[in-house]
Amino acid sequence: MATEAQNSPFIKNLASSDKRTRDQALNSLRAYLSAQTQISELDLLKLWKGLFYCLWMQDKPHLQNRLSTDLASLPSTLRPTVVLPFLRAFYITIAREWVNIEALRMDKYLFLIRQYVNASFKWLASTKWDQDLVRQWNHMVEETPLHPKDMKVPNGLRYHVLDVLLDELEKVEDTWDDKREVLGLIMEPVERLAKEGILKPVRLAAKECLADDRLKVWRGEEANKDDEMGEDEEEEWGGIED
Known part of the structure; x- marks a missing residue:
């Protein structure tokens, strides 16, 4: 025991x-x-x-x-x-x-x-990011450190978990087979906190976490943005006029 x-x-x-x-x-x-x-x-x-x-x-x-x-x-x-x-x-x-x-x-x-x-x-x-286990982990996180409404959960704990979440996730980046799928699941507690958090500063902290550039890179959003910029520049380029 x-x-x-x-x-x-x-x-x-x-x-x-x-x-x-x-x-x-x-x-x-x-x-x-x-x-x-x-x-x-x-x-x-x-x-x-x-x-x-x-x-x-x-x-x-x-x-x-x-x-x-x-x-x-x-x-x-x-x-x-x-x-x-x-x-x-x-x-x-x-x-x-x-x-x-x-x-x-x-x-x-x-x-x-x-x-x-x-x-x-x-x-x-x-566990190779087993979806069922990730969901169980999410439920556990939403229950205590990132609970959006329970005022018994210290905000200092919420802030610190949000602060370190992506730093520590970055350290296992090479274990993802499908980055979008993993991120879509693992960030659900933060998204819920950003939407349902009772206190505005907590919601803002969650939104800052979700706006982190690393998430954009992992999801390929910056690469797409660069591609679009490249296409725009190519369309605007008319060559050297005689």
Whole structure:
């Protein structure tokens, strides 16, 4: 049970300053999680509360980043049935604890969130962007970090996910067989937020994300624009008159 994992010494040992102790703790956590075919939401939330405060206790910047990177490696070791519930519990925990994160500790959690956005895309890439799984991921994202109407979701979390979304998506660009199809699905939560977000600043942030030049390039829109410009210039060119 995750309750046992939360109370286990290896959770606290993840924040150890000793590399060997940290590595052993991470290996124990991976072994425990990879053996599970199903974990209840309650147990996952208890586990993530332990992991959240494990990072909270880590004060050394280089170890904070290492711990975040290590935690973000966990989804790749999970059984397929556990990945999305695990990611969902992560976002629920971050949203719940957001108000308690002090300014001096915020950077490490922002880095952790970035790593988890990246981990999500790597996992979806490993499934060859299975449409059903992408839709399930969308539902999970719309439920917590990018929920358009739930005021319990911190706007700071919404803004940060929007800020890093395309940066991390760009890192898996070479895994897309059909860019338009993948983008059409993966950007649906942002489009919904841009249309249905209760607060205007949140809607504007979502629209800025959707207006990013990288999306235009991936969809081939700039290339088409260049082609049109080339055709216009060719039509206007009349050659050298005698």
